[in-house]
Amino acid sequence: MLSFSWLVGCKPTPEDILTMPKEWFELNSYIKIGENGAVTLFNPNPEFGSNVKTSLPMILADELDVDWKNVFVEQADFYPERFDRQFTGGSQGIRQGWMPLRTAGATARQLIVNAAAQTWNVPATEITTSAGMVEHKASGKKAGYGEMASLAGTLEAPDPEIVKLKEISDFKIIGTSKKNVDGTKIVTGKPLFSLDHKVEGMKYAAIVQPPAFGMKLKSFDKSSVTSMPGIQDAFEVKIFKDDYGRNFFDTTTFPTIIAIVGNSTWEVMQAKKNLKAEWEKAPDSTFPMAGRGGQTMDIKVPGGLENSSTHKAKMAEYITKPGNVLRKDGDPEGAFKKAAKVLERTYTAPFLAHNTMEPMNAFADVKGDKAVIYGPTQAPELIRQTIASSLGLPIENIQINLARMGGGFGRRAYSHHLTEAALISQKIKAPVKMVYTREDDMSAGVYRPAYAATYRAALDENNNLLALHVKAGGIPESPIYANRFPAGAIDNYMAEGWQIESNITIGAFRAPRSNFIAGAEQSFLDELAEEMGKDPIEFRLELLKRAETNPVGENNDYDPKRYAGVLELVREKSNWSNTPSGISRGVSAYFCHNSYVAEVVDISIKDKQPVVENVYAAVDCGIVVNPDSAANMGEGAIIDGIGNAFYGEMAFENGAPTKRNFDTYRMIRHKEAPKKIEVHFVQNNEDPTGLGEPLFPPVFAALGNSLYKATGKRLYEQPFQPQLLEMENLRM
């Protein structure tokens, strides 16, 4: 059988080239097999760089028992009747796809086996498979899957309950590093993103948003743009029908915007600059949010033009007031009263913009009562409901095709850009590609919230820890996870939360809430360990031992042994107790999105600048489907965290974001990336858990703790850079 893999970047030889099969036989929604043994696997989930497009098909292929080099991968579009789950986010893709995809692969394999059994007139139980070949050893009969595919496609699907899954030790593909299935297309500039899409008769659209949060459109002068070259029209786009109950991912800063439609991206972007519009302050308002059972509840959007200085002042005020008690163990107030020493520290971090490399955009083609939308969305199911409502079309007439995304990080779960493109297409009765400028994108909101956390520890005269108290809040939500470590390890424990309402829109940003609270908590534990005269890793291991052997309270949301496991692994891999000369190191660990991570950051000071030399990460995410790809994700999360810790900041003046492009919003670049990153995985057979987010939260404190070792100064405010600039012995 001829076979090749175009997935490997080298040129296939003439003997390697697999001709496309004459016919494909569908075995289930995920799997088609050609008569020549070629296999097409569908990746159900939208792809934004976590490489589910490679890893999820690997799971299918292993249980199907085919050779990876015969596999072609296609991106599935949104078809809820064919695929159970097509959502990307929360580091859940592999975790939630694990059993369903294994079952789908194994079920298809069983169909092949049953087809062979029927063809050869032998019991199915005597048939074995291996790498796309099916065999009846007793009679010596052997065939490729391709020969059985046609018949297999007609057979009744076997009962999934009786289909046998592989033993973990029998995996041939899972646990190996397969190359990114889109790698060759990416490096040769093939069209891959919705921004690359083009059809005959397509128009282009730019959008104009109010200049600030808390403002809305009053009026605009259409003639200021329609006379410009290449411009067809300009009109108001209202994203939601008035009575529409919005869902969780409908967050939109500006529900009414202006669309400018024309013949090319450049022409509509030029027209944007010329548009004369009047904006006015928006009063306090409400919008309906869908609740359970079809009811809606009114969500308030405060009016007003907010400033970062006011935000900081309000947070400073709330830090001093009692919050809502979210957890209390023992008698923390009593412990603090009799403490010999109280350590109290407050940590803050600003709003962050996601800044996906590909700006928001979408393609839409609404023809009569049917709509096709192709765009970067992490959450097609919910936006389809919104689009159906806003267009006034039946939901089954809305087809969402899933584009590869140039980054997501949570931002693309909020898919108002798909609705906008659809409404524009419906109005102009033509296909349209709508593109946000970077300035539009960066000022469209849905940011990571601003947060503050105060940690207090009570120590007795022998430096024993008596109590821990955390009070944390933010604009507009608290970052507290009340049942996470170190709750469960400390007799007297209290967690309080508070929130400040605001019209700055927020949304999920890589490891929501964890991305701040981990940094605060793990910086505090470091300082506490130092106060108590303990090694920071030893200190955490002691607390985890307590949580394991004699836990406090009942709902402790972590496995102390697995948590300790990653600390022990990072201690080993970093050679923790032997700090290399010239290096200052810090450690941190966190559990979120079902995976455990511990990190050590090594920095040096060169030319009065901190240089991140090494980062060691120890990860327990169970079975690792694609090790090199998983390491890539880990490296990316670490670099992302270092960048945000040093530089990330969105600020506001009179409601307007003060940063709108990369000249003012600083991103981490090549020079600032760590020289070396090592990601080590705990080897176990636990069901796989995710990696998109877990390595992001710990790095903030690991970096902060290493900077302390280098400079003697603890950092309590993010971003770190301005304080580092002020230090005498350090300039960045």
Added chain:
Amino acid sequence: MALFNLTINGKSHQVDLDPNTPILWVLRDHLDLVGTKFGCGIAQCGACTIHLDGIAVRACQLPVSAIEDSQITTIEGLSKDGDHPLQQAWIAHDVPQCGYCQAGQIMTAAALLKENPSPSDTDIENAMNGNICRCGTYTRIKAAIKTASKSA
């Protein structure tokens, strides 16, 4: 609007456009060459990097009227079959995550290697610093450039 004759990846094209149109949009909207990406529009991110007579430039800030007789190379024309040493090294190191910045990264790296076939780590960091990768593949990009520099 004016007529411009352009040589892109060895082929001649004629376009009739506003002279201020950045070559980025000429490529993407008018010539179906979408490998060159839009990231910021102000030459801060590098996603739009192309070669002008072999020199890496940011296409978002280069008006079509300034091209004249220069040869343009885009990612699509960097090699015939994706077999430039950098493209092969990118695959060998499984560099991309979302993939959006990678064409720009490769074009900048290709111009670097042409001028400096054995760059040091510092040389690489300096040359590549104008290319942002939001997903954080910097360490892999550096490794791929070093691999390509050894094999070229």
